[in-house]
Structures are given as structure tokens and as C-alpha cells.
Amino acid sequence: MGNQESGMQYWEDQIEHLLPGQIEARSFALIDQELDQMGIHLDETTGPVIRRAIHTTADFDYAKNLVFSPQAVEKGIDALCHGGIIITDTNMAKAGINKKKAESLGVQVFCHMADSDVAERAREKGCTRAAASMEKAAALLREEKVRRGILPPVIFAVGNAPTALVELSHLLDERQIQPDLIIGVPVGFVNVEASKEMMISRKDVSYIVARGRKGGSNVAAAIVNALLYQCPSREVKS
Amino acid sequence: MGNQESGMQYWEDQIEHLLPGQIEARSFALIDQELDQMGIHLDETTGPVIRRAIHTTADFDYAKNLVFSPQAVEKGIDALCHGGIIITDTNMAKAGINKKKAESLGVQVFCHMADSDVAERAREKGCTRAAASMEKAAALLREEKVRRGILPPVIFAVGNAPTALVELSHLLDERQIQPDLIIGVPVGFVNVEASKEMMISRKDVSYIVARGRKGGSNVAAAIVNALLYQCPSREVKS
Numbered sequence: 001m002g003n004q005e006s007g008m009q010y011w012e013d014q015i016e017h018l019l020p021g022q023i024e025a026r027s028f029a030l031i032d033q034e035l036d037q038m039g040i041h042l043d044e045t046t047g048p049v050i051r052r053a054i055h056t057t058a059d060f061d062y063a064k065n066l067v068f069s070p071q072a073v074e075k076g077i078d079a080l081c082h083g084g085i086i087i088t089d090t091n092m093a094k095a096g097i098n099k100k101k102a103e104s105l106g107v108q109v110f111c112h113m114a115d116s117d118v119a120e121r122a123r124e125k126g127c128t129r130a131a132a133s134m135e136k137a138a139a140l141l142r143e144e145k146v147r148r149g150i151l152p153p154v155i156f157a158v159g160n161a162p163t164a165l166v167e168l169s170h171l172l173d174e175r176q177i178q179p180d181l182i183i184g185v186p187v188g189f190v191n192v193e194a195s196k197e198m199m200i201s202r203k204d205v206s207y208i209v210a211r212g213r214k215g216g217s218n219v220a221a222a223i224v225n226a227l228l229y230q231c232p233s234r235e236v237k238s
Numbered sequence: 239m240g241n242q243e244s245g246m247q248y249w250e251d252q253i254e255h256l257l258p259g260q261i262e263a264r265s266f267a268l269i270d271q272e273l274d275q276m277g278i279h280l281d282e283t284t285g286p287v288i289r290r291a292i293h294t295t296a297d298f299d300y301a302k303n304l305v306f307s308p309q310a311v312e313k314g315i316d317a318l319c320h321g322g323i324i325i326t327d328t329n330m331a332k333a334g335i336n337k338k339k340a341e342s343l344g345v346q347v348f349c350h351m352a353d354s355d356v357a358e359r360a361r362e363k364g365c366t367r368a369a370a371s372m373e374k375a376a377a378l379l380r381e382e383k384v385r386r387g388i389l390p391p392v393i394f395a396v397g398n399a400p401t402a403l404v405e406l407s408h409l410l411d412e413r414q415i416q417p418d419l420i421i422g423v424p425v426g427f428v429n430v431e432a433s434k435e436m437m438i439s440r441k442d443v444s445y446i447v448a449r450g451r452k453g454g455s456n457v458a459a460a461i462v463n464a465l466l467y468q469c470p471s472r473e474v475k476s
Contacts, residue, residue, distance in 0.1 A: 008407070015433070030428070058425050058450075095329045169246070169250075215296070
């Protein structure tokens, strides 16, 4: 094998040889153990979401910064179990959502961030592409509702751009959207905290928000997955 | 507008109205200001990588946990400026890499994680799909080298699976790969620290590693982008 260094061999010896399926269970047990030492005990409803956000980031701040509106988790699970539509603000968040599980439930995931008409609209309006992508999603949902008479449940998952979350607040003000859940976990330094507090102030929508600066596309995807994994799989219609 | 709450209006009033292009510059200035208060001054070489990792996570731990082998940043930039190949361990990391910039340099990004032959190989071998995807990438690179006689520069970017990073260590031991840079920022609780320390112990490869448990596909993509943005764009060959 030709290992160059005893240091390398030492660390190689530390590797636990677990089967792929065992790694996640072991990780979750370690997270719960550490939370226990911090005096934090997760409840059955929000626990799976918090645990998976920590699992995705190795950052225990998510044990304290996630804010759930009443019944937010139940509404999210219900939306996904009934073949909901998920709209993300980045292709990265879309890529992080478990496709197999989503498809098994008839859940579709859309992201309009890289659409050429979104870039054009953003230029015209002087807004971010993320904000324009939410506006486009709202318009498409309205058209779909006119066409079908009824819409599947809708979840917005914002992991990157505070401007997308602010746009969702405006669309709610104007009653242009009626989502079942908004996952608001944009990350960063400019307008991030304010965009989240705007959402937390609302009484007319269910939300899961990471208070403060932290979040990310990975966290948005992790929260969606935590909800997805609580839906019993059903046969894929062919 | 029908805002429901004075709280909501208060937060809306806190929103800074910046043009899209100004948001990143403002974020970076805030990051540098905060680092300054922590007594941390970034240097010109590793600074852009550290700053972008913090920008992506809002987590200042990245000011301390990123470990760079000598000339790692220079080698990464050089590889990308010369139309390198990037191999990621997740489609999420792949999705987070700036495609326009990569294409402008002739840089290609591959992820074999979701390939059906990788799933099959992982089942046969009892390893993770992430490890099997690295093995497949190494085999494809060897074939490509036989075909072309020479390979473009290669960067592996591991943001999720410690098993992928351990596999890269084994492939290096067996001289099956000679990458220009390994970005080793898997995240989590099982084998993560050991997989990174194995890489840090090596003298035969350039690496950028996030020491400890933290990392992620978003961090891997952010590090790649920080390197990409330092390459002058060139004309896309059509």
C-alpha cells in the first residue's frame, strides 16, 4: 500500500468500517448524544428537521436557530405526502433534494434561477435573479391553477437569497401565492436577518426559518429531505 | 400593500436596497470587518478562499479550520486557468460551481455519484456510492490518458462523503491518480475528521482541507468558485 507516513497510518486506523446504511444512524446517535450533553432534547415533530440540519452542516447552532410556525412540520409533511410542488431558489438546493424519494411521492422540484427570461426580467427590474425567479414561479402556479382548477400543495425552499424571501413576503402581501410552507434559510450578511424576521412576523403562512445569518442551499435541501423521509413511499404511477 | 404587522414593517424598513452586483461586495466588506475585530487578517493567496467559504456559510469557523498545503491555491488556480477537469462527490457540489465561468475557461465538471454502474459497484463491494464514484472517476481519467496521451489538470472536490476522501487517499497510495489539487471538505460525524487528517498527513498531493467536522457540498463549490474567479476569462471556443 506504500503509506508514506505513520501519521497517515494512525488516522487510517481511526476509520470505523461501517456499512453505508449504518453511517447515518451512527451520525444521528452522535448528534443526539452531543445535544443531550448540551441539555437539549429534540421533540418528535421538529426533531427530525433539526437533526438533519445539524447532520448536513456539523453545526449545532441549528439546534437553537430554527424557528417553526405552529404545525409547520405537519403541513410540510402533508404537502409532500400529497404530491406537492417544491420551488427552490438555487439549482444547488434542487440538486440536494432526494430525487428518488420525491419521485416516489409524485413530488416535483422546480428552480427558475437559471432561466433566460428570469435573467432578462431581473435586468429590466434591477432586482436579483433569485427575486425574479420567485415572481416567475408565482406566475406559473397561477396559470397552472387556472388551467387545472386546483393546484397541488406548494412549498417554497429558499436557501440562498434573502431577496427571494423578501419577494415571497411581497407576493403573500399581494395574495399572489398561498403556499403550504415556506422554508426560509437564506445565508449571509446583507438583508438576511431582516428577510427572515419579516417571514417570522407573518401570521398568514407556515414557515421554517433559520434565525440569524446562517443557512444555505444545503440546509434548505436537508429540511426538505427531513420532511420527505417522513412520508410513506407510494407506488410511482407509470 | 396590506402588511399585517408593525413588526413586519419594521424589518422591511431594515432592508438595504442594493443592486445585485453590490450585495457581494458589501458582504465581503462585512466579513473582513468582522475578521478584523477577531484579530484575523487574511492574506492575498488563501484569503479569497477563506472569505468565500465564510460567505457561503456565515460561519467564521472557516477562518480557522481551512488548511492549505504549500502552493495549493496557486496550483488550483493554475489547473482551472488551463481548462482543468473537476470531479465532485455530489451533484449538489457540481450544481454550486459557476457554470458560466467554468465554461469560459474550458473547465468541465463531472459527478458520477448518481450513475447506475456506481450504485451497482457499491453494492458489490459493500462500499459507499461516493467511494465507488471516485474509483470510477480514476478509471475514466486513466482511459482518457491512454486515449489522448495527456490529461488536462485534475481537481477532486469532496464536500460530502469522508469515504470519498479515504478512497482518494487509497488511489494516491496506489498511484492511480495524480491530481493537481484535492479539496477535502466532507462534513459530518463518522470518519470525517480521520479522512481529513489522512489527507493532511500526505506530502504527495496539494490539498485544501477543512479540519474538523465542518464542510459541505456548498463549501466545496465555494472553494472551487473562489479559485475560478481568479482566472482571467478567455473566449469560449465554438
